[in-house]
Amino acid sequence: MINYDENILVVEDDVQISRFICYALKQEGFRYQAVDSAQGALEMIVLGHIDLILLDLGLPDFDGMEVIEKVREWSDIPILVISARDQDKEKAAALDIGADDFLTKPFSTTELMARIRVAIRHLRKNIGNDTNTILIKDDLKIDLSKRLVYLREVEVHMTPMEYSLLALFFKNIGKVLTTRYIIQKVWGVEYGDDTQALRTLMAGLRRKIESNPAKPQYIVTEIGVGYRMKDI
Template sequence: MTNLDINILIVEDDPQIRNFIAYALKGEGLSYKAVQNGENALSLLVSEKFDLLLLDLGLPDIDGIQIIEKVREWSEMPILVVSARDQDREKVSALDLGADDYLTKPFSSAELLARIRVALRHIRRLNKDKENTIFKVGELQINIDKRIVELEGSEIHVTPMEYNLLTLFFKNIGKVLTTSYILKEVWGVDYGSDTQVLRALMAALRRKIEKNPAKPRYIMTEVGVGYRLIDE
């Protein structure tokens, strides 16, 4: 999949921001369509194929959160939220419902394009590696079939819970995972706001995979939201 094959839907009611995003995409050779409300967005999403959705939450007719819910009923396309809502609870809500990333206004074209590249690499990797069981980021590698974790070519010992946590991150490289989502996926139940157990597990895992746990290279903290395994 090249840039020429990619089709992006921009859903933004502010004409200046909509034009700004469109100009940035055009400069990268990315195809796009732009609409200003949720009704038109949903109509296009069910009638045409898009590879990425750039979605503002504060639309005039339908809240962007509802659009995320509807899209996730039938599609796994990356959803990048671009919104002026910068409170953590808004970000967590959007991400928990299925958004892949969240960009707070105002933002630069460089940051926007970087987030888009991460989202598109994620979907390419999913398409390419559906049968693959070996995933790698930098010098960190996991073999799902053999349940082996390697760092710089050497196997490292991880506990079952650390392995489950790391597997979740590798299956969502580049995506922001909220603490509530991680707790539910790793422990199998909803721990609600009890994040102490996750912080302890994350600290233990970082001591094993990071040269300097205080300045992590692989798993980054998204303050107030969750964590992200970087996509190099």
């Protein structure tokens, strides 16, 4: 068993599910704390020392969507939504306002741990990134040293997952990237072939950088294969 330094906050009001998640985290060597309300979650986050949030949306005091919005006003802590809401529009809405990933109930311990390890890897990459490269494509610019994105010189807010996806395309301009390759690079090998998660993330990214997401200027779909960032 690996002992992780990261501290995970479990925000879940269903006692059985909370115990299940906490037991799984303990077995895998994660440090964790658990609360059963949105207010309790915000209080814990403000106190600090939280590295990852596992967030249920159906909380008793107010909706988990509001928690995401409030946290994103001042923090980039990775947020993994765990919810029974399985409609694509719900997932897109959560990712669009700042969640990093979305796991639908019911779920297996294996899938939960895979998603958590992905989030931890992204967190460590963000902390250790020391590159100073600035890449530009038409009106779109990415500053890899500061992890900032600009569209027509105006900063565009990106979730960590959206940033990782866009950075991957910038580093491979003109190349067709298969869905499998993108998933492995952004989420990790153990994530599998969840093309729906990729489509949802791509839709959110396009809404932020494309004037007309239906006719993308920057990242086009290569039907049946994957995606490509235009080089001309």
